[in-house]
Amino acid sequence: MVYVKWVFWGTFWLLIAAFFHYTLPQHDIVRIVNTYEERQDLGDWTRIFWSVPDDQTESLVNRDVQFIQAVRPNGKAVVYRNEDTSWRWPPYFKFDTANLYTEANDSKSTRDNPKWVSVTHYGWRNEYWSIFPNAVAIKDVEGPDATIIPWVNIVILVIFFAFVWAIWVRWRRFRRARIDPVLEDMGDSFEAAGDRMAARRGRFRRWLDSWKKK
Template sequence: MRYVKWGFLALIVLIVGSFLHYTLPQHDIVRVVGTYQERQDLGDWTRIFWSSPDDQSGTLVNRDVQFIQTVRANGDPMVYRNEDTGWGWPPYFKFDTASLQTEADDLRSSREAPVWAVVTHYGWRSELFSIFPNAIGIREVEGPDVTIIPWVNIILLVILLVIILTIRAMLRQFKERSIDPVLEDMGEAWDEVESRADAAGDEVRGVWGRFKGWLGTWKGKPRK
């Protein structure tokens, strides 16, 4: 049972960790090299990795999506989709797709004269399944070595930790006040039942012993 318990806890941690890693904002320092628009088919299971803004019908199987092409400081390419999130999940309430595309175009630069920018985004990049992170903000920075402190993530994770610890304390208090006394009463009741059963057994054995003794008194008597 110990392995089942730890396996279940590990699965819960993996699911929650993956959810937070996908949903929480991340920051990449990149150089913008281009933008484009392309029609995407959204009829398969990867639809869950694309936005569903309120102003677009959920029945659409394809639509035009804007993309931002970038290159990281180490030379690796990175492509972001640029979609509104609307009032849906994740709750970034992004409605400025056109403005963000304009800002990205304004930050274009060449390898010889690079202009570095930090792209705030959520989601994952998978070339195999054609999944792209969604850019939710972009701004110019001094260089590729600038330090970005993820204050939003820190605050949200601290709040989440406080909530988890509070719930844990409440559950422990509930267990101590409500469950443990019941279990203790049940244990005492069971001990009392066992004691009564042992006493009844002793009484039965005593009666049986006396009965056997009475029968033994008849064995030595002569017949008339």
């Protein structure tokens, strides 16, 4: 029972962590090297990783998507998609795909004359399933060692854990005040019933013993 409990809570918090890791904004210091547009097939279940800016695209199996190619300071390549989120989840309310595409083109640079920018994005990158993080903002930075403090993430996580803590404290109080006394009464009732059953079995054995002596 304890093992099942730990598996349940472990899975629950793992899903919560994955949700926040996918949804909350992340910041990459990169050098943009290229932008392009490509038609992408929208898989059955991988469709959830692509934005759906309008109702018409819900019935499409593929569509044109803008991409931004970049290189990290360590030389590792990274590719972002550039799609509006509109009023849908996650709530970035991104409507400026065209503007961001222009900013990305204006921020292109070479290895010999690099221009470093901070790309704010959400989502994951998976090469096997062709999943790309969605870029939501581009900001110039001084260099590859620039530090971006994720204030939005800090505030959201603090509020979330404060909410969880408040619920947990109230649950403990409710349990001590309402549930534990009931369970104790049930335990006392079961114990008393067991004592009565034991007493009856004792009397029955003594009655049988009295017949054996005769």
